[in-house]
Amino acid sequence: MKRTRTLKRKPKRSEPKHREPEAVDPRSIDDDPVVQGILTAISQKRLKPGAKLGEDKLAAAFGTTRIHIRQALAYLASRKVVMQIPNRGAFVYRPSWEEAQDIFAARRIIETAAVSAxxxxxxxxxxxxxxxxxxxxxxxxxxxxxxxxxxxxxxxVLVAKLAGNRVLLEMSRELMLRTSLAIATFEQPGEPDCSPDAHPDIGALILARDKAGAIHAMRHHIEEMEQRIRPKEGEDEVDELTAIFQEIGARARAGG
Amino acid sequence: MKRTRTLKRKPKRSEPKHREPEAVDPRSIDDDPVVQGILTAISQKRLKPGAKLGEDKLAAAFGTTRIHIRQALAYLASRKVVMQIPNRGAFVYRPSWEEAQDIFAARRIIETAAVSAxxxxxxxxxxxxxxxxxxxxxxxxxxxxxxxxxxxxxxxVLVAKLAGNRVLLEMSRELMLRTSLAIATFEQPGEPDCSPDAHPDIGALILARDKAGAIHAMRHHIEEMEQRIRPKEGEDEVDELTAIFQEIGARARAGG
DNA sequence: GATGTATGTATTGTGAACAAATATACGGCA
DNA sequence: TGCCGTATATTTGTTCACAATACATACATC
Structure with missing residues (x-):
């Protein structure tokens, strides 16, 4: 606390010489069991969009403390897998219809490039x-x-990995998760996420180094997925209400 | 919260009927002044890669408490803008040479698609x-x-916005930040980040709806940026060291 | 009977103190 | 002088308790 008057006669470096970090094991939060648990529960569709993720319940379920849970939820919120609302808690993210379409569009771009690479x-x-x-x-x-x-x-994800670009791989992982949320939100009952027959075709085309064919097959495959979802009926009505409330909220925040 | 498993047999509505969230103003952490401050400091290169971000100092600088700082740092770490090392603190992220190249490659893919859209x-x-x-x-x-x-x-970022895909826009923003970290890490002294004359050309081609030309110009522009950076001399030696430490760390963690 | 208000409860957010780990400084010793 | 073990000090990580907010029920009023 108080510098015990140790007359430093040679203050050559009053600044603490903090060694710069040398890429030592960051032990990413990705490995966190809470994060992993929620993530797999979502991709397995055991947690539906909009589901409440209470801190106490999660803490009890995972046998840990609330702080740990809060860290995990904050991380998942930054990845847009959960949505945090102040003073109300965390919920499984529910993308809008427009966002769902954007996710598929982004996948078309990134995954065709990944196939090529x-x-x-x-x-x-x-x-x-x-x-x-x-x-x-x-x-x-x-x-x-x-x-x-x-x-x-x-x-x-494997295709993205084979492309050999880690940044692209991160993005693909993220898009994969968000896709499952989009599908869970807008799926028609009873349809599978992916047509299972498309993957062998794409894989064979990659192995045959048929670039144009593989790219076309991948794009087609993603478009097919996208066409399986439909905007929710009655969603417009809700959207209208929320638009009004958002406007009101914005005005209130602006101070009027 | 010991909550000793109290056998509650059938409380008619023990489950609170938590209304599902209806897209109410999530007030993203992106607006947080601490996050914004660190972000702009980095893009303005006033914070260099490897710089230590001490919690107490930041709390004093921003006039807030450590809790807010920790939240902001965790968020920035999830975006790979800062690197958190357990028990040592947070540092401005320093990408590896391979990661820097991957960032530029991802930008080529995403930004050419954005130009087209x-x-x-x-x-x-x-x-x-x-x-x-x-x-x-x-x-x-x-x-x-x-x-x-x-x-x-x-x-x-504007080009990405004009593409009309919010997911793509998020990705572009993220890549922009990581690019400035990559450049700050590997730049040759005295060179600008962007050749300033390229933007008017690209913009004109977009306005002229010359898709092929605009895509080519954008790709060329990004490649030009990429060629301004060079791997650090002596980096190999450091990499060797970190490899050793990582191995030791892994062994220690494994319990040997 | 419906609407608005008040109270109680549950959950989230925050602050301060405590514990652990790491880095720095000091002193002994060759 | 240079190296190494110990002690101190700083910084991060965690726990606890409390405050603030929102939700649900019950009640009063029209």
Whole structure:
């Protein structure tokens, strides 16, 4: 606290010489069990958009403290996987119809580019990884809904990984999650997320280094997904109300 | 909250009927003055990669408490703008050379797509906005370094905005920030971030709806930026060290 | 009977103190 | 002088308790 008058006669560096960080294991919050738990619950559709994520309940469920939960929720909110409303809590994010369309549009852009890059730099290891995944997807139990959901998302992530660009890979992961939220929000009952037959075709085209064909197949595949969702009926009415309230809120905040 | 599992048999409405959130003003943390302050300080290069961001100092600087600072730092860490190391603190993120290249590659993909979409949906309002920005960039004081930096980044964000895809816009904003970190880390002394003459050309091509030309100009512009940075000499040696430390850390964590 | 108000309860947000870990400074020793 | 172990000091991480807010129920009034 109080500098005990230690007459530093040689104050060559009064500033503390904080070593700069050397990329030491940041132990990302991505590994956090709470984050992982919520994420998998969402991708497995066990948590629906709009569901309340109470801090106390989560703390009890995961056997940890509220602080830990708050950190995890804040992180998920920054990734737009949960929505935090002041003094009301955290909810599973529910994208708007426009946002859902934007997500698919972004995926068309990023994943076609990823396919192209993946073909360019495809090597032996990449071929093996791709084949291994296609095998798993071909022989997996189609009745195990949760496994199916995980596998189909993994295919798209794998393609991004093969593209060899970590930034693109992060973006793909994020878009994959947001896609599952978009689908969960606007899906028609009973339809699968992904047409399961498209992946082998795309994979084969990548292995054959047919760039134009693979890109076209990927774009078509994403468009097909997008066409499975429909705007919610009666959503307009809600939108109208919220538009009014938002306007009122904005005016109140402005001080009028 | 020990909540010792009290057998509640059937309280008619024990479950609170939490209204689902209806897109009420989430008041994003993006508006937080601490986040904004650090962000602008970084894009203006007043905070260099590797700089320590002490919690107490920031709290004093912003006149707030550590809690707010910690929230802001956690958010910035999730966006890879700061790097948090357990028990050591937060530092301005310093991308690796590979990550810097990946950032530019991602920008090539996303921004060329944005140019294309912007041309497709260019309307009167968009034209006006673009022209207004080009005017400001043309007549701004070139000696005001901080204003220059802000304006050049704004051009790229504006193009993404004109593309009309909010998800793409978020990604562009994020990439813009990470680009300035990449440049700050690997720049050659004395070079500007952006060749200032490229923007009017690209803008004119967009206004002329010359899609192929605008895409080519944008790609070229980004490649030019990328070629201004060089890997740091002696970086390999550091990488070697960190590899060692990471290995040791991993072993320690594994319990050996 | 419906609407508006008041009270009680549950949940989130915040502040301050405490504990742990790390970095720095000091002193001994070769 | 240079190196190393110990002690101090700073900084981060966590816990606890309390304050503020919003929600739900009950009540009063028209």
């Amino acid at each position: 993946a073909i360019d730099r495809l090597d032996k290891a990449g071929r093996a990884e791709l084949k291994a995944h296609m095998d798993r997807e071909a022989r997996h139990d189609r009745n195990d809904r949760w496994a199916s959901l995980s596998l189909t998302a993994e295919f798209h | 912007a041309i497709d949906r260019l309307d009167k309002a968009g034209r006006a906005e673009l022209k207004a920005h080009m005017d400001r960039e043309a007549r701004h004081d070139r000696n005001d370094r901080w204003a220059s930096l802000s304006l050049t980044a704004e051009f790229h």
